[in-house]
Amino acid sequence: MxxxxxxxxxxxxxxxxxxxxxxxxxxxxxxxxxSREKFLLDLEQMKNNFRNxxxxxxxxxxxxxxxxxxxxxxxxxxxxxxxxxxxxxxxEAAAPEVNEKIQYAVELLSRAMKDLRHLSRRLDSDIIRQExxxxxxxxYIDQLRKSVTKEIIFNAQGIPDHLTLEKELILFRILQExxxxxxxxxxxxxxxxxxxFSREQLQLExxxxxxGFNLAxxxxxxxxxxxxxxxxxxxxxxxxxxxxxxxxxxxxxxDIRLPANPEEPNAITDSAGS
Amino acid sequence: xxxYLIVRLRGSLTNLALxxxxxxxxxxxxxxxxxxxxxLCFLEVVADIIEWMINRNDVQQITSNCVSLAELVIYSFxxxxxxxxxxxxxxxxxxxxxxxxxxxxxxxxxxxxxxxxFDMELMDYAVFLIPAFTYFKEIFTFQQxxxxxxxxxxxxxxxxxxxxxxxxxxxxxxxxxxTLKLGDYGNNFFLLSGLVFIxxxxxxxxxxxxxxx
Numbered sequence: 151m152x153x154x155x156x157x158x159x160x161x162x163x164x165x166x167x168x169x170x171x172x173x174x175x176x177x178x179x180x181x182x183x184x185s186r187e188k189f190l191l192d193l194e195q196m197k198n199n200f201r202n203x204x205x206x207x208x209x210x211x212x213x214x215x216x217x218x219x220x221x222x223x224x225x226x227x228x229x230x231x232x233x234x235x236x237x238x239x240x241x242e243a244a245a246p247e248v249n250e251k252i253q254y255a256v257e258l259l260s261r262a263m264k265d266l267r268h269l270s271r272r273l274d275s276d277i278i279r280q281e282x283x284x285x286x287x288x289x290y291i292d293q294l295r296k297s298v299t300k301e302i303i304f305n306a307q308g309i310p311d312h313l314t315l316e317k318e319l320i321l322f323r324i325l326q327e328x329x330x331x332x333x334x335x336x337x338x339x340x341x342x343x344x345x346x347f348s349r350e351q352l353q354l355e356x357x358x359x360x361x362g363f364n365l366a367x368x369x370x371x372x373x374x375x376x377x378x379x380x381x382x383x384x385x386x387x388x389x390x391x392x393x394x395x396x397x398x399x400x401x402x403x404x405d406i407r408l409p410a411n412p413e414e415p416n417a418i419t420d421s422a423g424s
Numbered sequence: 425x426x427x428y429l430i431v432r433l434r435g436s437l438t439n440l441a442l443x444x445x446x447x448x449x450x451x452x453x454x455x456x457x458x459x460x461x462x463x464l465c466f467l468e469v470v471a472d473i474i475e476w477m478i479n480r481n482d483v484q485q486i487t488s489n490c491v492s493l494a495e496l497v498i499y500s501f502x503x504x505x506x507x508x509x510x511x512x513x514x515x516x517x518x519x520x521x522x523x524x525x526x527x528x529x530x531x532x533x534x535x536x537x538x539x540x541x542f543d544m545e546l547m548d549y550a551v552f553l554i555p556a557f558t559y560f561k562e563i564f565t566f567q568q569x570x571x572x573x574x575x576x577x578x579x580x581x582x583x584x585x586x587x588x589x590x591x592x593x594x595x596x597x598x599x600x601x602x603t604l605k606l607g608d609y610g611n612n613f614f615l616l617s618g619l620v621f622i623x624x625x626x627x628x629x630x631x632x633x634x635x636x637x
Contacts, residue, residue, distance in 0.1 A: 156604060156606065157601060157604075157606045157608075157612075160597050160600060160601060161597070161612050161613070161616070163597075164593050164594060164597045164613075164616065165616070167589075167593050168589070168590055168593065168620070171585070171586060171589050171590070175582055175585075178560050178563070178572075179572055179573065181564070182563055182564065182567075182572050183572070185564055185568060186568055186569065186570075186571070186572075189568040189569060190569065193569070
């Protein structure tokens with residue numbers, strides 16, 4: 151082989167080795183990019199799991215607190231009020247000169263006891279545990295109808311009787327929060343709660359004809375909209391979707407959708423309205 | 425102007441450009457070794473100036489030996505900072521210590537103007553290949569989150585690995601050509617080295633341009 155060819159071959163080999171180096175670096179970058187994407191995905195997953203666990207603990211603590219308050223109202227405060235009411239009734243008989251004031255005090259006590267009873271029932275999650283979401287919502291709305299002068303309509307399509315307790319509790323607390331918000335801020339005369347459960351999903355819709363508000367403005371203000379964000383977080387935690395439509399003067403509509411869990415048996419298709 | 429002069433001039437200019445860019449490390453958030461490497465760039469510029477001004481073989485040899493020794497010290501410091509593996513650190517330290525003693529022995533016996541760069545640099549670079557490849561292995565463990573393309577250390581090690589690998593390859597190739605008495609082809613290697621040198625300086629500059637305030 152001539153010297154010229156050997157020289158050229160050696161130079162070509164050197165160039166090929168250098169090109170190999172470039173390929174090595176490109177390969178490293180590409181592999182690292184893939185590994186990084188996976189790492190970031192895992193990290194995000196871990197963060198989500200962590201957030202969900204915190205939220206879950208918060209919910210459990212909240213439920214426990216509600217339970218404790220409910221029991222305290224039922225077992226202690228209500229009893230004290232009852233004894234006070236009985237004492238006042240006895241005084242009323244013994245001292246007719248203060249009759250009117252005592253009667254008024256008894257009336258106030260009765261009202262307080264009634265309110266406390268309602269509050270106790272609202273906080274108590276036993277009804278959900280025992281009767282399920284559908285009945286808990288029905289009873290809650292019946293109670294509301296007795297204490298407020300607004301028209302409250304509850305429509306149910308299908309019975310969500312096989313949701314997990316956690317999901318039912320979250321949905322029930324969100325419904326309570328949404329209706330509380332309507333009663334406090336919306337100035338509405340009509341509230342409609344639609345609950346439908348099909349093979350694919352559960353849908354809970356809460357609509358009012360109140361004054362509505364500017365959603366973007368509310369979320370843009372610092373320190374406001376915490377309740378709304380909290381509702382969204384809870385729904386996300388149970389893999390649901392939360393959306394809200396509102397405009398000043400046009401009422402508000404909250405739409406919650408939960409995909410049916412394949413492990414949860416489908417609901418009985420039934421129609422119920424009240 | 426002959427081709428050697430053009431390649432040398434281009435090398436000196438890219439050295440100067442790299443030194444200027446490396447000054448960024450003094451007013452950006454940066455690992456300490458980025459500033460230390462800036463010191464090496466400065467030394468290279470000074471060596472270039474001396475070589476251009478004093479056109480004597482012995483002086484050029486002394487500057488070349490000094491730069492080679494400074495490279496050994498500075499690259500050692502940097503790589504020992506970059507890599508995590510204790511075993512590789514230990515092996516690299518041992519080899520670097522042996523090389524340092526070898527430098528000392530040659531300089532004491534034959535003087536600072538004795539031409540050692542050709543062989544010694546080859547050995548230095550061969551040793552540095554170990555921590556450089558270790559870094560590429562470790563990025564999958566210790567640097568999973570960051571974007572490599574915006575990372576100073578990645579570009580720095582890439583540039584270093586490129587100069588080490590290409591110097592080893594070109595010098596071994598050149599050595600082989602000389603053994604075949606094909607010294608004329610050395611010109612091609614010289615041109616190739618010049619090109620590699622420019623690419624390396626671009627890679628180092630890219631590393632410094634990744635630094636942010």
